[in-house]
Amino acid sequence: MSDQYYGGQQYGDPQQHQQYGQQPYEQQSYEQYGQQYEQQPQQPQPPQPPQQHQQYEQQAYGDQQHQQYGGDAPQQPAPQQQFGRSSRMSESSLRVVWVYPDLLSTYGDRGNALVVERRARQRGLGVQRIDVRSDQSVPTSGDIYLIGGGEDRPQRLAAERLRNDGGLVRAAENGAIIFSVCAGFQILGHEFVNDLGEREPGLGLLDVWTVRGEGARCVGDVLADVSPRLNLPQLTGFENHQGVTHLGEGVTPFATVQVGRGNGTGDGTEGAWRDTVFGTYLHGPVMARNPAVADMLIKLALDVNALPPADTTWYDALRAERIAAARPA
Numbered sequence: 255m256s257d258q259y260y261g262g263q264q265y266g267d268p269q270q271h272q273q274y275g276q277q278p279y280e281q282q283s284y285e286q287y288g289q290q291y292e293q294q295p296q297q298p299q300p301p302q303p304p305q306q307h308q309q310y311e312q313q314a315y316g317d318q319q320h321q322q323y324g325g326d327a328p329q330q331p332a333p334q335q336q337f338g339r340s341s342r343m344s345e346s347s348l349r350v351v352w353v354y355p356d357l358l359s360t361y362g363d364r365g366n367a368l369v370v371e372r373r374a375r376q377r378g379l380g381v382q383r384i385d386v387r388s389d390q391s392v393p394t395s396g397d398i399y400l401i402g403g404g405e406d407r408p409q410r411l412a413a414e415r416l417r418n419d420g421g422l423v424r425a426a427e428n429g430a431i432i433f434s435v436c437a438g439f440q441i442l443g444h445e446f447v448n449d450l451g452e453r454e455p456g457l458g459l460l461d462v463w464t465v466r467g468e469g470a471r472c473v474g475d476v477l478a479d480v481s482p483r484l485n486l487p488q489l490t491g492f493e494n495h496q497g498v499t500h501l502g503e504g505v506t507p508f509a510t511v512q513v514g515r516g517n518g519t520g521d522g523t524e525g526a527w528r529d530t531v532f533g534t535y536l537h538g539p540v541m542a543r544n545p546a547v548a549d550m551l552i553k554l555a556l557d558v559n560a561l562p563p564a565d566t567t568w569y570d571a572l573r574a575e576r577i578a579a580a581r582p583a
């Protein structure tokens with residue numbers, strides 16, 4: 255990501271925050287609240303507020319049962335007032351869109367949607383999770399889009415359908431937050447090599463392209479230090495991919511591997527990001543091992559620098575176990 259999207263300012267610059275914040279008064283009070291809890295409240299700021307929020311309820315997604323996800327806690331309207339909700343968010347709740355669970359969901363990547371939802375509910379936010387199967391159109395009004403890994407053939411089908419549908423690209427143009435894993439990451443790039451050995455166009459949302467690695471598959475536990483600008487703790491995850499992903503100048507590596515292969519290019523880079531679009535090779539699911547990543551997406555959606563604290567006991571236990579397992583003896 256280049257500085258042009260942030261006007262060369264530091265992330266978390268209050269002036270820039272005002273510029274993007276539609277509710278500066280609320281935001282300011284929320285920031286003060288949040289800063290009591292977080293030492294380093296820097297967050298990347300979205301480049302511009304999304305202009306369109308279509309009413310996706312009016313569209314037909316068929317699978318209505320997921321529109322109002324039961325979740326693990328009742329929605330609590332009152333605490334939502336605390337949040338400096340940006341125009342990115344819908345009126346009443348955070349809209350979390352899980353893209354193509356029928357094609358892209360290896361290694362429990364569905365867990366990413368569950369963790370984002372859980373972390374938001376822990377802060378008293380209402381959440382509407384929308385699972386969009388590959389025969390349905392992708393709504394453009396989501397706040398956070400999650401897209402997972404997949405085998406080679408489902409990956410080709412998913413890319414084809416996402417290109418034809420156009421919803422995810424329009425959502426990105428509107429400034430949506432998109433977090434992709436493995437096959438999903440490859441699909442967000444310019445192209446990848448499909449199961450037929452052909453170059454398959456991606457969505458071009460990230461300046462990356464993927465070739466088929468000549469060597470052994472990249473398989474195993476990963477430890478990676480996240481791009482310092484994102485201010486996140488070390489990542490733990492699991493990778494399994496044949497693709498090797500090259501990064502163009504329009505993106506920043508999401509992380510640098512300490513253990514594992516990451517993008518497979520041999521330069522230590524892992525994943526890529528630009529603005530509010532992220533890609534990683536890490537399964538785990540990555541949010542369960544790294545809840546700070548889910549929190550980062552929620553902060554971006556709310557357009558705030560910090561969130562109230564939320565219990566991480568179980569996440570911490572999992573992190574400690576997987577980090578110890580990944581470290582070379």
Ligand code: GLN
Nearest residue numbers: 403404436437495496497
């Ligand atoms: N099919 C892709 C590859 O092997 C992605 C694999 C995955 O999503 N786990 O590179």
